Amino acid sequence: MSLRTPIWLFVNLVQPLVWLLLFSRVFERMVDLPGFTSDSYLQFFAPGVIIMTVLFGSAWTGMNMIQDMDLGILDKMLATPVTRVSIVLGQVFGSVSTLVVQALLIFLIAWIMGVDIATGFPGVLLTVVIVTMLGLGFAGFSNGLAIVMKPPDPLIAFISFITMPLKFLSYAMVPSDLLPGWIQVAKTFNPVSHSVESVRSLVIVGYEWNVIIPDLLILGGIATLMVLWATFMFRFRTI
Amino acid sequence: MDEPERANDSIAVKDLVKVYKGGVRAVDGVSFEVKAGELFAFLGPNGAGKSTTIKIITTLLKPTSGTAEVLGMDVKIHSARVRSSIGYAAQEVGIDENATGRENLVLYGHFYRLDGKTIRRRSDELLELMDLTEESGRQVATYSGGMRKRLDLAISIIHQPQVLILDEPTVGLDPQTRGHIGDYIRNLVQELGITVLFTTHYMDEADKLSDRIAIIDHGRIITSGTPQELKDEISGDVVSLTLTTDGASTSDGVLDSSREMLRHQPFVREIQEIDGDLNVYVEKGETDLPRILRVMDGNGLTVQTISLSRPTLDDVFLKYTGRTMRDEEGQRTTWARMQRDVRRRK
Missing domain, CATH: 3.30.70.100 (Alpha-Beta Plaits)
Incomplete structure (x- = not known):
C-alpha cells in the first residue's frame, strides 16, 4: 500500500532523515558529557531514530483498522469465510513488515553517513528481530485500542498522549546515566528503552548478551501480549 | 448436514428481532422468505431496519431473537458455511482504493479459498461481464462511483454464490448509473440463476427490478407481494x-x-x-x-x-404508514466519507 502512495513513504523516511542529519548536529557536543558510550552523537543517536520511527509507525497503525471499519472494508472481509484471527493478524503483521523495511533503510542511510555497526550484518539481523517485536507490541496495542474505541478522535488523542512521553522517558536521546533516577525506574516498564538499549549495544559495543537477552525476552513478552490483546478484542467485538 | 426445511427458500427469516445497546429496536419481528432464483427487494426509508436485517443474514450481527436461514443453514450456527455460500456487497464499497480492480478480485478469490487458476479465469469472466476489462489494471482510486459499484458486484460473486445480498446497491449514484447497475443485477439473475436479496429506498427501483417486495418501516414488515399485487391494493x-x-x-x-x-x-x-x-x-x-x-x-x-x-409504491407506503417515503437521506459526514472525498479531490 505504501508503495502505491509514494508521498507517505517519502514523509515516513524524511522525518527520520531530519532527525539524523539535523539533530545529530544540534546535539553534537553532547558526547563531551560523561556517560556517553560513544564519542560520536550520530553513532549514539542512530539506533534511537530507528526505534522512534518504528514506535510512531506502529503506534498509529490502529488508524488503518478504523479506516477499514469506516470504509466498509472490514465488514466486507468479515462476510467472507476468512478466519477472524487472520484479519487482525494481517493488519498487525502487514504494518510491521513495512516498518521493518523502513528501519533497514534508515540503518543504511546511517551507515552511509558514517555510523559503524560494531556487530556488522548479524547485528542488523538482530535489530530486525528487536524492531519487529517492538512494532508488533505497539501495532497490537494500537489495533486493539482502535477496535475498542472505534471513532478515530479518542485514538488520536490517546496515541499522541502516550508516544511522546514514551520517547522522552526512554534512552533514545540521552544515555541512562544522565537521566534522573525516577526515569530510570520508569525505563524498566518502557519497551522503547529496552529496544534502544539493545540496538545501541549492537551498534556501539557489540554483543552484550547480558543486556540483549533480557531486553529480547521483555520485548517478546510485550509483543505476544499485545498481539493477543488485539486478537481478543477483535474476536470479542466481531462475530 | 441439516436438511433444509423448505428447499425452495433460499433465505428464510422468522420473527427476527434486533435490539441495540441503548434499547433501540432496529428490527422488530421481521419474517419473510426469498425463493430460489428470485429477485427480492427490501424497501423502506432510511433507518427502517433494512441494513440491520441484512447484517444479521450476512452473519455480521447477532440477532436478539428469531432465526435467519440461508439455504437451510442457520446463520448463527453455521455462520462459516453461510459466509461461503453468499455474496455480499454493502452500501459502502469496501474495496482497497490503492490496489487495481483485478488485484481486489484476486484478493477476494483467495479469501474464498479458490485456487489461482480458477481465480484468474473467473476474474477475466467477471471483469468482462461488468465491462471493466479495460480498467482492470488501474487503481480503484481512479474509478467512478458506478465502476466501483460494478467492481464490488464482481467481487461479491467471484466464488459463484447461490445467494447474493446487496445493501443499497445504487445509493449515491446518479439516476442513469442507477439504471445501469439495475441492468447488471437483472443480468446476474438471468445468466447465473443467482437468488438476489437487495435493499433500496428508491420506490421506482424496487418496482422495476424486483420479482417481489417487502416494505419495511420501523423494524416491521408492513406488507409484501409482487409490485403489481401491492399496487393493486390501492x-x-x-x-x-x-x-x-x-x-x-x-x-x-x-x-x-x-x-x-x-x-x-x-x-x-x-x-x-x-x-x-x-x-x-x-x-x-x-x-x-x-x-x-x-x-x-x-x-x-x-x-x-x-x-x-x-397508484405507485409510494401510495402503498402512504396507505400503511400515513407518511410518504421521501428520500430522507441527509449527507452523513462520517470520517470515512470525508477521507474519501479528500482523497478523490487529490
Whole structure:
C-alpha cells in the first residue's frame, strides 16, 4: 500500500532523515558529557531514530483498522469465510513488515553517513528481530485500542498522549546515566528503552548478551501480549 | 448436514428481532422468505431496519431473537458455511482504493479459498461481464462511483454464490448509473440463476427490478407481494390536490373542512394528507376528478392544482404508514466519507 502512495513513504523516511542529519548536529557536543558510550552523537543517536520511527509507525497503525471499519472494508472481509484471527493478524503483521523495511533503510542511510555497526550484518539481523517485536507490541496495542474505541478522535488523542512521553522517558536521546533516577525506574516498564538499549549495544559495543537477552525476552513478552490483546478484542467485538 | 426445511427458500427469516445497546429496536419481528432464483427487494426509508436485517443474514450481527436461514443453514450456527455460500456487497464499497480492480478480485478469490487458476479465469469472466476489462489494471482510486459499484458486484460473486445480498446497491449514484447497475443485477439473475436479496429506498427501483417486495418501516414488515399485487391494493386512482399557492401553509380549518366534505362523497375511498396537500383515492379518476372539483367549488373551497395518477409504491407506503417515503437521506459526514472525498479531490 505504501508503495502505491509514494508521498507517505517519502514523509515516513524524511522525518527520520531530519532527525539524523539535523539533530545529530544540534546535539553534537553532547558526547563531551560523561556517560556517553560513544564519542560520536550520530553513532549514539542512530539506533534511537530507528526505534522512534518504528514506535510512531506502529503506534498509529490502529488508524488503518478504523479506516477499514469506516470504509466498509472490514465488514466486507468479515462476510467472507476468512478466519477472524487472520484479519487482525494481517493488519498487525502487514504494518510491521513495512516498518521493518523502513528501519533497514534508515540503518543504511546511517551507515552511509558514517555510523559503524560494531556487530556488522548479524547485528542488523538482530535489530530486525528487536524492531519487529517492538512494532508488533505497539501495532497490537494500537489495533486493539482502535477496535475498542472505534471513532478515530479518542485514538488520536490517546496515541499522541502516550508516544511522546514514551520517547522522552526512554534512552533514545540521552544515555541512562544522565537521566534522573525516577526515569530510570520508569525505563524498566518502557519497551522503547529496552529496544534502544539493545540496538545501541549492537551498534556501539557489540554483543552484550547480558543486556540483549533480557531486553529480547521483555520485548517478546510485550509483543505476544499485545498481539493477543488485539486478537481478543477483535474476536470479542466481531462475530 | 441439516436438511433444509423448505428447499425452495433460499433465505428464510422468522420473527427476527434486533435490539441495540441503548434499547433501540432496529428490527422488530421481521419474517419473510426469498425463493430460489428470485429477485427480492427490501424497501423502506432510511433507518427502517433494512441494513440491520441484512447484517444479521450476512452473519455480521447477532440477532436478539428469531432465526435467519440461508439455504437451510442457520446463520448463527453455521455462520462459516453461510459466509461461503453468499455474496455480499454493502452500501459502502469496501474495496482497497490503492490496489487495481483485478488485484481486489484476486484478493477476494483467495479469501474464498479458490485456487489461482480458477481465480484468474473467473476474474477475466467477471471483469468482462461488468465491462471493466479495460480498467482492470488501474487503481480503484481512479474509478467512478458506478465502476466501483460494478467492481464490488464482481467481487461479491467471484466464488459463484447461490445467494447474493446487496445493501443499497445504487445509493449515491446518479439516476442513469442507477439504471445501469439495475441492468447488471437483472443480468446476474438471468445468466447465473443467482437468488438476489437487495435493499433500496428508491420506490421506482424496487418496482422495476424486483420479482417481489417487502416494505419495511420501523423494524416491521408492513406488507409484501409482487409490485403489481401491492399496487393493486390501492384500487383505482389517486387525485392529488393542492389548496394553496406558493407554499403558504393551508389553514387547518380549510384542510379539515375539505377533508370532511370529500370523505362523505360516495366515490371517495380514502383520503391521506401529506404536508398540507390531499391525496384522494377514488375508483375512477377520469370521472371522479371533475366531481371533486365540483364539491370543492360548491363549498367555497379553492383548489390551486389538481393531478391524477396511477397508484405507485409510494401510495402503498402512504396507505400503511400515513407518511410518504421521501428520500430522507441527509449527507452523513462520517470520517470515512470525508477521507474519501479528500482523497478523490487529490
